[in-house]
Amino acid sequence: MAVPRYIQNFxxxxxxxxxxxxxxxAALSPILTRLGLTxxxxxxxxxxxELAPIDxxxxxxxxxxxxxxxxxxxxPRLATNDLIPLAPVVGLVGVEAPxxxxxxxxxxxxxxxxxPIHGGSVYSALYLAVNEHARKANMMxxxxxxxxxxxxxxxxxxxxxxxxxxxGCNDDAAxxxxxxxxxxxxxxxxxxxxxxxxRSAASDECxxxxxxxxRSAE
Amino acid sequence: MTKTxxxxxxxxxxxxxYGTVGRTMLHGALMACREVNEDPGSGxxxxxxxxxxxxxxxxxxxxxxxxxDQGIRHVVGCYTSSSRKEVIPLFEKRDALLWYPTHxxxxxxxxxxxxxxxxxxxxxxPMIDHLVSNYGRRAxxxxxxxxxxxxxxRVLREDLTQRGGxxxxxxxxxVGDTDFSAIIEAIFxxxxxxxxxxxxxxxxxxxxxxxxxxxxxxxxxxxxRFPVASCNLSEPELHEIGAExxxxxxxxxxxxxxxxxxxxxxxxxxxxxxxxxxxAVSAEAESAYLAVRFxxxxxxxxxxxxxxxxxxxxxxxxxxxxQGRVTIDPETMHSFLTPxxxxxxxxxxxxxxVEAACPVRPDPYLVRAAPSLETxxxxxQLRVI
Numbered sequence: 001m002a003v004p005r006y007i008q009n010f011x012x013x014x015x016x017x018x019x020x021x022x023x024x025x026a027a028l029s030p031i032l033t034r035l036g037l038t039x040x041x042x043x044x045x046x047x048x049x050e051l052a053p054i055d056x057x058x059x060x061x062x063x064x065x066x067x068x069x070x071x072x073x074x075x076p077r078l079a080t081n082d083l084i085p086l087a088p089v090v091g092l093v094g095v096e097a098p099x100x101x102x103x104x105x106x107x108x109x110x111x112x113x114x115x116p117i118h119g120g121s122v123y124s125a126l127y128l129a130v131n132e133h134a135r136k137a138n139m140m141x142x143x144x145x146x147x148x149x150x151x152x153x154x155x156x157x158x159x160x161x162x163x164x165x166x167x168g169c170n171d172d173a174a175x176x177x178x179x180x181x182x183x184x185x186x187x188x189x190x191x192x193x194x195x196x197x198x199r200s201a202a203s204d205e206c207x208x209x210x211x212x213x214x215r216s217a218e
Numbered sequence: 219m220t221k222t223x224x225x226x227x228x229x230x231x232x233x234x235x236y237g238t239v240g241r242t243m244l245h246g247a248l249m250a251c252r253e254v255n256e257d258p259g260s261g262x263x264x265x266x267x268x269x270x271x272x273x274x275x276x277x278x279x280x281x282x283x284x285x286x287d288q289g290i291r292h293v294v295g296c297y298t299s300s301s302r303k304e305v306i307p308l309f310e311k312r313d314a315l316l317w318y319p320t321h322x323x324x325x326x327x328x329x330x331x332x333x334x335x336x337x338x339x340x341x342x343x344p345m346i347d348h349l350v351s352n353y354g355r356r357a358x359x360x361x362x363x364x365x366x367x368x369x370x371x372r373v374l375r376e377d378l379t380q381r382g383g384x385x386x387x388x389x390x391x392x393v394g395d396t397d398f399s400a401i402i403e404a405i406f407x408x409x410x411x412x413x414x415x416x417x418x419x420x421x422x423x424x425x426x427x428x429x430x431x432x433x434x435x436x437x438x439x440x441x442x443r444f445p446v447a448s449c450n451l452s453e454p455e456l457h458e459i460g461a462e463x464x465x466x467x468x469x470x471x472x473x474x475x476x477x478x479x480x481x482x483x484x485x486x487x488x489x490x491x492x493x494x495x496x497x498a499v500s501a502e503a504e505s506a507y508l509a510v511r512f513x514x515x516x517x518x519x520x521x522x523x524x525x526x527x528x529x530x531x532x533x534x535x536x537x538x539x540x541q542g543r544v545t546i547d548p549e550t551m552h553s554f555l556t557p558x559x560x561x562x563x564x565x566x567x568x569x570x571x572v573e574a575a576c577p578v579r580p581d582p583y584l585v586r587a588a589p590s591l592e593t594x595x596x597x598x599q600l601r602v603i
Contacts, residue, residue, distance in 0.1 A: 011585035034327050034550055036585030119329050120306075123583065 004138075007130050011036025012060065016087075018042050018051070018073060019066035024092065027117045028064065035123060037062070044069055051076055053086060061087040062130060064113070067104045068094040075107050081140045084108065088133035090125050092117075110136065152190035159193035162200060223263040224523050226251075226513065227285035229295025229305075230506075234273025235394040236419030238497050239297055242454045243319060244268065245493045246503030247294050250510035252492075261518035264510065271301070273393075273419070278304045286312045291523045294509045297502070298393075298418065299323060299365045306331065315525045317513055319505035321450060321471070323369035324582040330525065332532060333552040334509040334544070335502075336472055338373050339581040341449040344557040345470035346377045348572055349447055354411025355383025360401055360425065361416030363390035370416040370449060373584070386410050391417065396424035402432045405444060412468075415448040422448070423458040430463035441466030454497030456566040467562040472555040473501040473541040474568040485540040498566065504540050508553070511537055512546060543577055552580030 015037050017025055025041040032039045042051070053076040056063070063075060063085070076086040085108030093100065094115040104112070110132035113125040156178075163174035175189075182192035228247050230240040247266070254260045267285060271277035278296065282305040285293055293309070294317040296302040302318055309316045309330040316328075321336040349357075355378055361367025367390055375385045386408040389401045405413060417425055426446065433440035440446075447468035453475050456464050475486050475498065485507075489499040512532055517523060519531035533548035545554040554577040560568030581587055 009583070009585055030549075031327075035583055118310075119327060123325065 004135070006127075007134065008127065009036065010062070010126055010130070013037045013062055014057070014060055015039040015062045015064055016042060016051075016056075017064045017066075018044065018069070019064075019092065020044055020069060021066065024066060024115065024117065028122070031117070031119045031122045035126065037126075044071060044073060050074070056086045058086050062126065063087050063089045063108075064092060065089055065104065065107055065109065066092040066094070067100045068092070068115075072103065072107055077108075078137065081137070081144070084133070084137050084140055088129040090129045108133075149188060149190045152194050155194040155197045156190055159196045162196065221261060221263045222517075222521075223265055224292070224517055225265045225267060225288070225290045226510075227282070227290045227293035227295065228266045228268045229271065229278070229281055229285070229293050231273040231297060231301075232270045234271075234419075235421070236273050236297055238454050238458050239419070239452070239500065239502050240270070240273075242452070242497045242500045242503040243297065243506040245489065245497075246319075246499070246506035247510050249489060249492055249503075250507040250514075254510065254514040260514055262514050264514060275300055275304060279308060282308050286314055291315065291525055292317065292513055292517075292528070294319065294506060294513065296320065302331075303365070313525050315513075315528060317509035319509040320502060321505075323366055323373070324584060325369065327550050327552070327582055329529075329551075331551065332509070332512065332529070332546065333550075333580070333582070334512060334546075335505045335553075336449075336555055336557075337550075337552050337580040337582045338370075338584060339587050340472055340555050340557050340578055341470040342370065342373045342377070343587060344559055344572065344574070345447055345449060345468070346374060346381075348468065348470075348559045349412050349414075349445075350378070350381055350383065353445055355381060356409075356411045357383065357385050357414050358405050358408055358410035358412075359385055359388040359414045359416065360398075361388075361390050361414075362393045362418045362421055364393065366418065366450075367416040371414070374414055391421055393418060393421065395421055398425050398428045401425075402429055405429070406432075406436070410444065413444055413446045415446050416450070418450060420458075422451070423455065423460075426459045426467065427463045451562070452500035452502060453566060453568070454500050456562055457496070457498060461564065464566060465562055465564045469560045469562065469568060470557065471501045471560060472557055473504040474558060474560045474570055475499050476560070476567045476570060477541060477558075479540075479542075481538060482540040508537060508539055508544055511539075545577065547580050550580055550582055552582050554579055 015032050017028060017039060020043045029039050050073050056076055075089060078084045078086055088110060089108040091104030091109030091112045092115055093112045111125040111129035113121055159178055160171055160174045163177055164171060178193055179189050182189040185192055228244060230243045231237055232240040232244050251264045251266050255263050267290060269281040271281050278301040282293060286308060291314045296318055297320050299322050305316060306328050316331045318331050319334045321341055324338040357374060357378055359371045361371055371388050378385060387404055415422060430440050445468055449470045451467060451469040486499050512535060515535050516528040516532035520527035532546050534546060536543060536545040542556045547554060556577050557574045558570050559572035560570050562568055
């Protein structure tokens with residue numbers, strides 16, 4: 001397994017503050033500059049106050065979302081998973097009521113920063129927001145990968161039965177053979193079994209080896 | 219010129235486990251007070267109130283609170299980061315200023331602190347450059363068990379890892395502990411290219427003595443085979459280590475008493491004449507001296523002791539200091555300082571081996587030096603398929 005690597009330096013990142021309160025921007029700007037970030041502020045009263053995916057660079061942007069806005073703009077989500085916002089979100093907490101905190105979490109906040117803003121809290125909030133966002137995105141990717149493998153289980157069963165029949169072996173030996181072959185092909189055993197089953201089906205239909213090629217799950 | 223008097227606090231532990239460094243800082247601060255008070259053009263008279271928390275963490279907040287209760291708005295003080303963290307909330311609550319004159323591990327920029335000591339880019343990066351160029355890339359880390367040791371080791375580990383090196387082991391001891399037999403055995407077992415020392419006070423002095431003695435018992439020349447590098451080793455501490463083990467240690471600092479300039483020679487002469495009983499002048503003494511000098515400049519320019527006004531008046535101020543030009547960075551309120559690498563001698567001074575060409579901008583969050591991703595040790599990247 002790859003060692004998880006935490007992001008700890010936020011230089012060359014850009015913070016987008018979504019707040020109608022200019023004082024928040026004035027307080028945050030010098031602190032973020034010290035940490036190496038640039039900052040811009042969007043007010044929801046502006047005509048282009050809504051955030052579009054094109055407004056956000058997932059690799060470098062951090063959203064700082066004011067929980068006291070009367071109406072928060074929707075935060076664009078990852079194309080691969082609509083539970084995760086496109087960029088990390090820090091929730092600015094003025095009123096510490098459960099409804100406000102819940103709303104910020106629903107908008108994807110993975111860290112909170114209390115108002116009035118205290119300089120010593122900003123680095124910690126950024127650290128948590130950015131790294132937790134990355135961790136959640138990785139977890140969702142892993143979940144999706146496991147879900148995909150679960151969907152391919154039926155191919156494993158079919159391939160094991162096929163190998164048992166062809167080789168006259170028991171199920172353990174058949175699975176060990178398929179596992180070994182999948183490792184040689186550098187794909188998951190589920191993907192390899194899908195290939196074996198589909199190749200067999202195509203062969204049955206055409207009477208000869210089909211043009212099916214094994215492609216890495218990557 | 220009419221002078222205005224201002225009370226200031228001086229909060230250093232002049233007794234206890236790191237009392238030697240505290241006394242040299244107190245001397246540096248008092249020397250600056252005297253010079254400011256005697257200078258007809260300074261515009262201010264500083265009236266210091268001195269307190270000694272005796273190296274006891276719990277006493278810092280009480281002593282600082284007592285000073286603030288007296289109406290003092292500016293305190294020059296603290297050596298350890300843990301003591302600074304103890305008192306900062308008080309200064310923020312009362313909107314007073316702490317003038318912090320010590321090298322520290324960074325990752326802080328309080329609006330109520332002016333930092334005249336080194337940030338990690340001043341002391342860590344030059345030291346690692348020197349060690350890797352001269353000794354190798356395999357380190358053994360030993361430190362006092364608090365934020366200075368933890369964070370210094372982290373910065374070292376990340377930098378070394380990026381350069382293809384590694385930290386073989388990290389050991390931490392409570393502040394004041396002095397039994398290093400197990401750690402010294404571990405150093406001999408792991409055979410590093412160098413030892414990185416982030417111990418403070420009596421722990422550090424004991425380690426130097428015990429390690430030198432253990433090497434001599436084994437017929438090992440510690441200075442060349444297991445050099446010890448520190449970012450907090452200064453002249454008064456060399457006296458505490460003692461003559462038997464004092465020489466050959468690497469120190470990364472911005473000030474050594476051996477800096478050969480007319481200004482520093484005059485500074486050292488004045489210090490030695492004022493405090494003949496010691497401890498010797500040190501980087502920490504110079505830093506405390508600078509903190510008071512900058513405070514006096516800020517008070518004069520602001521014309522008030524109100525914290526926001528003094529802070530604004532101090533931004534961008536420069537002083538020709540014993541180490542060279544020192545400027546307060548308006549962005550971070552840390553200082554532009556001149557990094558140097560020294561090697562200790564038998565006469566309790568340092569030979570200066572490396573010196574930066576000009577003062578270096580402070581980078582307390584290492585935003586210009588560190589990679590964005592945490593560096594991890596190299597190991598096989600296995601993937602389950």
